[in-house]
Amino acid sequence: MNSIELQNLEKSYGSVRALRGLSLKVPQGCLYGLLGPNGAGKTTILRIISTLLAPDSGSVHVAGKDALIDARAVRKLLGYVAQEVSIDKILTGRELMSLQGDLYHLSNEDRDCRIGELIERLDMNDWIDRRCGTYSGGMRRKLDLAAGLLHKPRLIVLDEPTVGLDIESRSAIWQLLLELRGQGTTVLLSSHYLEEIEALADEMAIIDNGDVIAQGIPHRLKEQLGGDRVTLRVREFSDENEASHVKKVLEGVQGVRQVVINRLQGFSLNCLIDKDEVIAQLRDQLLQEGFSVFSLSQSKPSLDDVYLQATGRTLQDAELAVAGIRDFKLEKKKSMR
Amino acid sequence: MTSPSVINSSFSSENSFFSELVQETFALTRRLFLQLLRRPSTLIAGILQPLIWLVLFGALFSNAPDSLIPGGISYGRFLGAGVIVFTAFSGALNAGLPVMFDREFGFLNRLLVAPLRSRSSIVLASVIYITSISLLQSVAIMMTASLLGYGWPGLTGLLLVLVTLLLLVFSVTALSLGLAFALPGHIELIAVIFVFNLPLLFASTALAPLSFMPGWLGWLAALNPLTFAIEPIRAAYEGNFDLGIILIYAPYGEVNGFECLGVLTFLAIGLFLLIRPLLNRKLA
CATH class of the missing domain: 3.30.70.100 (Alpha-Beta Plaits)
Structure with missing residues (x-):
């Protein structure tokens, strides 16, 4: 059974076509990686899955529910960890998680017990009662991840979860994601790091220019390349x-x-x-x-070669190509409601 | 190392619509008050600024000729009602700022991916927060003003004052929340607040009576919603709780207390209806 099914998604921002009839299936219990350069449309896909954004056309099913009709049912089952960590600097980490617990309507006991569990698991005890404004990038990301897992979602969606992190924080997050997958949670993450996809993903899709241009199991993709x-x-x-x-x-x-x-x-x-x-x-x-x-x-053949074969350019080249023309104002506007 | 399982069985409890709505609204309101508690400077400034108005303007016009104020009351007593309304007004005008920051920093997205029972709880939390703060500030000003010898409206008067302020605060909060969703960023929102704030004060009966103004300004002041809030409060301070008496002798006609409150009610409802489509779209 598929945890996520996207069909023929189209999405444009003004004259920019972000998704071009994209279809994607993520099997249940799978750790699925979306690989692609910045601007390929990964974030748009994840925002559509997490009900933050409606596609211009196409269908979105998450855990068997139609996200465009019953968005609330999808929201209850899904944890979303955004790319730009959105925390409230004035609150402590514990208060933020507590707020999150109330937004997901957990009972007080469930909420506090679960918060304690996550603090223990993610090793946040030393700093969780300090204000978020004092946290390092790695701490923020851990807190964001913990908040996303608070309601025990069946599916967790992470937008570039390790971007800009030190190696230690990165491996802690990798380990948690693998553990979650081991417990049956479907994990969908986007990345523009080849080694991240290589290390984690059971299955992957290469996203380029708003469409899936290759998908499958990483080592098979490499073998197929031959x-x-x-x-x-x-x-x-x-x-x-x-x-x-x-x-x-x-x-x-x-x-x-x-x-x-x-x-x-x-x-x-x-x-x-x-x-x-x-x-x-x-x-x-x-x-x-x-x-x-x-x-x-x-x-x-490496994953880079898979990418090269599919797109005709290296991932690094693709990154550089968009680096100069990224429109941060538009990106900000897209992420704002 | 034993690690507690990250995934047990899912939480599956589903409570009633109302209790979940209360839970999420309470949590969101609590967050705003926690912010205030840890960053009280806006609250303090919100009380200090009108106090400074009260003291400085009171002193500035203390030697004004008796003919300035009809009815022969002191300028300080006259000014009190204006400053109270202005306090509530400025507080409510800032209602949109926290929402705007949440939009800009992506915190709103965190709220929007959560299975809220109603997205209205986000707006409701802001309204509860701003209303409490504005009323708190206004009562603080009223008490200080009474210490300065500018009078106290009594219990019935206090009720009338609070009802009037509530209507004004609802209207202005709606306006500010609407702007917070319509404008692209906090710079623009602050600019709009800046442009609206003082001119609305000066073009009202807060600082001087209509009879003292040139004709065109009199027109503006007589149309200004602040005037409709100031006059009933001023009357309450004078001990007039009869809403049937004429409070504003406007260029276009006479306005009694009921009509003043009616205009404010109409404004509050109208503005909330006006921003509803915008909120629905932005919070869809």
Whole structure:
């Protein structure tokens, strides 16, 4: 059974089309990762699932309930941990959780007992009675997570839960998410960290430009990709012109399935090849065309390659591409009601 | 290490609509009061500012000719009603600020993903909070004014004063909450509050009677909702609890006490109806 079913979601902000007929299914009890660069539409998806946002069209089912009709039923079953941690600086962590408990209509005993349980589990005892304004990023995130888990949701949705955190806080959160999954909670998280998805996700979807462009089990996706990766440079730092020249040469070699230029690494070339023997042919062909080989390394496919294969660019490249054109004003406006 | 299970069976209790509505509204109101308790500066400033008005303006006009105020009462007594209303008005005008900050900092989203019985509890909590604060400030001013020798309306008078203030506070709170959802950020909200605040004070009968004003200002003051709150309170301070007597001799006609309160009631209901579609949309 699926915990989340999204069908043909469309959402536009003014002239910007954030989701383009996106469909997604998250099986119950699964730790599901949404991978994609900033601006791909991950946050919009999560906000729609958590009933903060209505799509322009399409259907949203969470735990068998139609989120567009019975939003309150969905809200009761779902915990949402937003990207921008929203805490009240004046309240203590315990007061914030207590408020949250009342918003979910827990009885006083249930609420206080559960708060104690979470304080213990997330190791928040030393600071939970201090005001939230004094917390570090890791503490805030833990509190936010605890607040999201307070009503024992069947499904927890986390928007980039470890962004900007130190390694220790990050691994504490990873561990908790794995534990939750182990207890049968469905966990849906978005991330633009490959290693996070690699370490956690049972299943994943790659989101790019408002649509799912690949989905499945991470190691299967890598296997499906098959072949070997070759990263190749004709000199230490090449330029675009030379790189595209070399790309043409490489594409002419039999057994080369795909060649992508990696701008971020001095215009190196990432090739997908069928078998080892192709490497020798690559070298020969390059020498014939008058290029030398500065470096050449071979590896098994990684998630980055899965991403590369699906989108034609590396995740890092995609991040950089949007870094310059992100409209923070619009993003703020989108998150405000 | 034994870790208590994070997920046991779900909480499944479902209580009555009313008890859950009370629970969420109480929790949201409690939060606002906790904030106030830990950051009391706005409350203190809200009481100090009108006191300064009272003392400074009272002193400024203490030698004003008797003909300024009809009925021959002292300027201090005249001013008292104006300052009380102004206190309640400024307090209520700020009602939207906490909501605006919640919008900006994403805290509102935390409330909106929760299965609230009614989103009205968010608005209701603000109204309860602001009403209590405004009335508290006003009563503090009234007591100080009485210590300064500007009179005390007595128990019946106090009731009339509170009812009048309540109507005004509801209207202005509705307006401010509406602005908090309509405007893009707190800078804009503060700018609007800034622009509204003092001109509404000066274009009312708080500081001077209608008879003292040039014609055009008299018109403005006679249309200003603050005037409709000030005059019944002023009358109460004079010991006139009869709402049937004429309180405002406006350029467009005479207005009695009932009509004053009627206008305020109409305004409060009208403004809440006016902002309802906006709130429904923003809190949908």
